[in-house]
Amino acid sequence: MDSLLPPEKRSRVIVNTDAKNEADDQFAIVHALLTPSFEIRGIIPAHFGERRTTDSLRESHDEVDKLLGLMGWEGRVRVADGSPRALPDEATPLPSPGSALIAEEALKNDSRPLYVLFYGPLTDMASALLEEPRIAERNLTVVWIGGGPWPGGGPEFNLSNDIGAANVVMRSPLEVWQIPSSVYKRFSVSYAELLERVWPHEPLGRYLVEQLVDFNAHHVDRPMEFRSLGDSPAVGVVMAPECGASTMWPAPEFDRGMAYIHGRDHRPIRVYETVDARFVLEDFYAKLARFARGEDSSVLLGPLPR
Numbered sequence: 001m002d003s004l005l006p007p008e009k010r011s012r013v014i015v016n017t018d019a020k021n022e023a024d025d026q027f028a029i030v031h032a033l034l035t036p037s038f039e040i041r042g043i044i045p046a047h048f049g050e051r052r053t054t055d056s057l058r059e060s061h062d063e064v065d066k067l068l069g070l071m072g073w074e075g076r077v078r079v080a081d082g083s084p085r086a087l088p089d090e091a092t093p094l095p096s097p098g099s100a101l102i103a104e105e106a107l108k109n110d111s112r113p114l115y116v117l118f119y120g121p122l123t124d125m126a127s128a129l130l131e132e133p134r135i136a137e138r139n140l141t142v143v144w145i146g147g148g149p150w151p152g153g154g155p156e157f158n159l160s161n162d163i164g165a166a167n168v169v170m171r172s173p174l175e176v177w178q179i180p181s182s183v184y185k186r187f188s189v190s191y192a193e194l195l196e197r198v199w200p201h202e203p204l205g206r207y208l209v210e211q212l213v214d215f216n217a218h219h220v221d222r223p224m225e226f227r228s229l230g231d232s233p234a235v236g237v238v239m240a241p242e243c244g245a246s247t248m249w250p251a252p253e254f255d256r257g258m259a260y261i262h263g264r265d266h267r268p269i270r271v272y273e274t275v276d277a278r279f280v281l282e283d284f285y286a287k288l289a290r291f292a293r294g295e296d297s298s299v300l301l302g303p304l305p306r
Contacts, residue, residue: 010039018048018120019063023215028231034287042078044098049161057084082124086162093130102128106135119231126165141175149182153260170251176269184230191225197285201292236280244275
């Protein structure tokens with residue numbers, strides 16, 4: 001199957017994930033791993049602050065390991081831990097195996113684009129930039145699930161876990177695709193949908209549904225039979241950048257209240273206003289079903305089997 005999509009036709013992808021923060025990272029991690037047009041260069045477990053736990057990086061690492069185990073992919077994907085906490089200030093990096101992975105991959109002599117998908121804070125991207133400024137001029141795109149609605153902004157979880165890191169990235173020359181909360185919150189799925197489309201594909205699908213329902217049961221006070229798979233748009237826009245409407249805006253900075261600060265004359269970034277949830281979610285369901293049957297989705301990128 002690899003011959004149907006040779007390496008030169010694949011995008012290099014690194015996934016940076018606060019995997020145990022909620023229950024949506026798990027879906028987006030699996031989706032990225034099952035996407036044949038991605039060559040996954042590594043997964044970076046990330047911290048998610050100290051409001052829910054004092055050991056968030058370890059919890060994210062353990063969740064990544066669990067997913068790889070359920071897929072039977074232990075040892076197949078490089079896992080490099082990111083920083084255990086936010087940057088102390090906007091000039092001081094926190095070196096980690098994760099930030100080293102980003103710099104190493106960005107500086108390779110490889111003409112293919114590199115996408116780094118951030119499902120949480122931008123700590124490890126900012127640290128990599130501060131450690132190795134040369135990466136700012138490389139063919140690297142940051143795809144970030146984070147920030148409040150444009151143009152005003154406001155409190156948003158991923159941004160809140162490292163505002164300083166977001167400012168470092170926004171001031172840099174790097175290409176950034178931002179998917180703010182007004183977009184990612186619209187990727188809701190119902191329990192009924194998950195029971196029909198995900199649960200039957202054991203053991204991975206069953207775990208994905210169970211951990212989502214369990215999260216709601218322990219962290220949501222009101223009756224709830226849905227959850228937003230808010231990290232999944234990051235996978236979709238790399239697969240098909242035109243799967244949503246976007247506008248190029250000068251990169252903002254953020255104040256301590258997470259409001260956008262405009263007018264700083266930074267280079268433009270792509271801000272998504274919509275992403276096609278049907279395209280992204282149906283693609284995930286189909287890839288999960290094929291994986292559960294032992295079929296390789298890359299067959300669809302070449303001649304169809306007879």
